[in-house]
Amino acid sequence: MNLSDMLSYADIGQLSKIAGVYRCECNGNSKNELIQSILAQMSRHDVFEEQINGMKLEDLRFLNSLLFESRQSYSLEDLIARVQQSRFGEEQQAQEKAAEETVKKTRSKKKAVPPPAPPSPRDIIARFKHQGWLFNGYSGPGRYLFQVPNDLKTRFRETLKRRFADSLQYTDEPPVYRDEQGLLLDDIKTFLHYVYHYEVQLVSDGSMYKRFLQQLLDLMGVQEEPPAKGAWRFGYGRHFNQYPDRFSLLYDFCCSAKYVSESEGLLAVTEAGKERLLKSPTTSEHEQLYRYWLKIYKGPVANLLSLVHWVHSLSGEWVTVESVRRVLTPFVKTYYYDDPNAIFEARLLKMMTHLGLLRIGEHPLYGTVMRMTKAGGLLVEGAAQNLDQQRH
Template sequence: MNLSDMLSYADIGQLSKIAGAYRCECNGNSKNELIQSILSQINRHDVFENQISSMRLEDLRFLNSLLFESRQSYSLEDLVARVQQSRFGEEKKEALEEPVKKTKKSKKKAALPPEPPSPREIIVQFKHQGWLFNGFSGPGRYLFQIPNDLKTRFRETLRRRFAEQLRYTDEPAMYRDEQGLIQEDIKQLLHYVYHNEVQLVSDGSMYKRSLQQLLDRMGVREELPSKGAWRFGYGRHFNQYPDRFSLLYDYCCSVKYISEQPDGLLVVEEAGKERLEKPSAADEQELVYRYWLKLYKGPVTNLLSLVHWVHALAADWVSVSSLREVLVPFIKTYYYDDANSILEARLLKMMVHLGLLRIGEHSEHGTVVRMTKSGHAIIDRSARGADTAGLGLH
């Protein structure tokens, strides 16, 4: 539902609080006047811009977590968890300051910073601004929704604000485009496993000799993880396989192209044999993209919104350094992955491998990226209703 629909269902108490937040001058006893006055204020460009400008970073992160999902409603517990997840990256000021020396003349304790609002207070604040509404009847009355038209306005307002901070460039002299390569390499993997006896070690990964032979067949060159070196990544055999191959391998397992047998062999299943005999399906690139979202959204909690921001902001060549300035504040660290490595290694690099992004080196602005046409199409289709929780992938 849109804002006008939700306002019409809201009780006069909530309407009065929203009207107060926007300093509406109207008859507070008339529901119709309250609704018309609220809509008039919220629809003003300057009022909406000021509301966004006054938001704290933590509140922007919370809002960002709601903007790109296909789901329509949220429980209170879910919203509380999202508010809590939005509080990261800020170093404690007192840890950076030198301890105050205690003297006889100065016995007063240093003033403590004010406590941040609780998650429930943030949710109430969003309700009072007309950005969140409770359901109106039945079990749905315990769920919260954000008006669809406000979602669109939030996205567009933030896109303009972010774009103003970016450095757009002309086309670099050379760039890399990996469109179609991951589909070809799926076939290479299946062909190798079908025609060779691929034995697995006790942890289920391939022996190094087989893995190296497979990597040599891939359209994108990746090195084996160094022997004995510590490695951190995501996926079933991340400690043994490089990132792109690890994703490709996990996808083939998830769609039952290949399977790891109890007797220590890697085999091609019937679905994999059918894939070998046919050209890649038209939607295979999109299926691998959706699987990547499903696999990576655990460690990168707001992965979907980050993908959509790259999609919205990189329609033209843009410097990675300026993208970093805009997006890193919205990225939460994950164990040994800091925000910068998540942006570059887990997001941009993987989007290049998936054929969603081109990457190049600009003589003046360094590393630059730009969305591909197929990347735009895939993300647009996903935004029109695909839910990563229901992909049929295991």
């Protein structure tokens, strides 16, 4: 539903609070006047952007977590969890600063005043309700669920895009760039062909013997080195600790698609895998691979979907990686030894390039630049649309 629909179902108490936030001048006892006044105020670009510009970073992160999903409703517990997940980085800095202030005041023999507690998740959710950005359902079990108006989601995305774009450095086309469209799908066939023709043995942990792995890596369209011994590798797939990033995704996808099976110390091609060997890559399989990547990477990178959409939205033309990094890394949470920059580079941009969604180039003046591929843009938008259709 859109904002006007949700306002019509809201009670006069919530309408009065929303009207107060936007300083509406109207008859507070008339629901119709309240709705019309709220719609008039919220439709103004200056008023809407003022609200966005006044938001703290953690509020922007919370809002961002709601903008690109196909789901329409959220439980209170889900929203509370999202608020809590949006608090990182600055919280630690605030605590350290508060500790320093306490030490200073203790040394000066003055009574230390504890810093004010941050607003609770429920307070933030209530504030979003008062701003007319979150609404309860109006009947049945839906009364206990929250929704964001669809038209507001669009306005939020457009407003944030303009804000982000103001900080970006766009360029002309670089003389040299990488474009891996189709290579990963071709390498699936190469992988299956190798496994079909050779007896690939597995060690006790389920991984291939190193000689088989090295032979396969040499056959791939994009060259990778096996992971360094002792390097930390976990969280990004079942075999991520044993294989390099791109090959790990390829291998895990083939297992998930049941193209190969691991049994009795051997890796073998299944009947489904044999059928795949006889076929050419399809757009459908490309979308399945993209969605599989989202599925396994969204554990360590909770807001991966929104990051992909922002890269898509901001990289319609050649743009410097550094300027996009500055805009998006504040929304990226550290995952163990992966800091936001590492996640942005290795887990997002590099994997999007391997998936054929993104081109990466070197510009003589601006350094590393990137641009979404046309097929990548269609895939990101199409996958979202297909997910919407499956849910309804």
